[in-house]
Amino acid sequence: MDAAQALADLTEISTQIEAAVLAGHDGSVVASTLVDDAAAKSFAEAAAELLAEADGVRTEPGSEPLVQVEGAALDGSVFVAKDDRHLVAAVTKPRPTVGLVFYDLKTCLRMLEREEEAKAENATKTATRRRTTKKKTEEAESESS
Amino acid sequence: MKARSAVGLLAAGAALAGAIVFVRTKSSIEREHVDVYFADGSMVSLEAGSADGDRLLPLARRVLAAARG
Numbered sequence: 001m002d003a004a005q006a007l008a009d010l011t012e013i014s015t016q017i018e019a020a021v022l023a024g025h026d027g028s029v030v031a032s033t034l035v036d037d038a039a040a041k042s043f044a045e046a047a048a049e050l051l052a053e054a055d056g057v058r059t060e061p062g063s064e065p066l067v068q069v070e071g072a073a074l075d076g077s078v079f080v081a082k083d084d085r086h087l088v089a090a091v092t093k094p095r096p097t098v099g100l101v102f103y104d105l106k107t108c109l110r111m112l113e114r115e116e117e118a119k120a121e122n123a124t125k126t127a128t129r130r131r132t133t134k135k136k137t138e139e140a141e142s143e144s145s
Numbered sequence: 146m147k148a149r150s151a152v153g154l155l156a157a158g159a160a161l162a163g164a165i166v167f168v169r170t171k172s173s174i175e176r177e178h179v180d181v182y183f184a185d186g187s188m189v190s191l192e193a194g195s196a197d198g199d200r201l202l203p204l205a206r207r208v209l210a211a212a213r214g
Contacts, residue, residue, distance in 0.1 A: 018212070042211040043208065045211075046204065049207075050204040050205060050207075050208055054181045054201055057181050057189055057201075058181075058189070063183070064184040064185040064187065066184075068182045069180070069181050069201075070182075071202065071206075071208065071209075072176075072179070074177060075209065076213075080208075089208060091208065091213065098180075
């Protein structure tokens with residue numbers, strides 16, 4: 001499953017979510033439910049900015065890091081959750097079920113993280129296999145010559 | 146006559162109390178805010194009118210506007 005699939009699953013399981021975007025912490029878009037790339041970029045950048053500004057709410061030394069933000073306006077709500085590498089943002093209609101939306105966003109981030117770990121593991125295995133094959137070929141060539 | 150007046154007063158009082166509860170509940174539900182959650186499970190709720198709330202709410206509205214086009 002890739003990032004786009006993770007977002008597609010998110011919007012499928014959470015009917016409250018109107019639109020969502022997966023991005024890096026700097027706001028670079030990884031995947032989005034929006035068709036327009038420029039709109040997805042604005043969405044991701046605005047979400048990253050909200051997260052960065054919210055991070056400044058607690059400045060005491062030793063305070064725990066921020067993990068998620070909900071902004072409730074009169075015409076809808078915005079949710080942003082993050083892990084070590086990514087953020088996922090979603091917008092909903094007014095008065096959503098807050099806990100449920102956050103749960104779905106966290107699930108989306110976990111699915112993406114698992115996928116990336118599996119890919120990294122496969123890449124390491126492939127590289128090890130290639131090195132072993134190359135070594136065997138070199139040994140066979142040196143024996144024949 | 147006195148009993149009917151008392152019942153009428155009670156009914157009016159109950160209706161007024163109900164209206165107050167309804168208005169207060171509705172306004173508290175619809176109040177704009179930003180809730181910030183931390184890794185230890187704590188949460189800070191920032192309402193419009195507070196310094197941080199007034200700083201973060203326009204950003205939240207911007208995210209909504211960007212997502213809706």
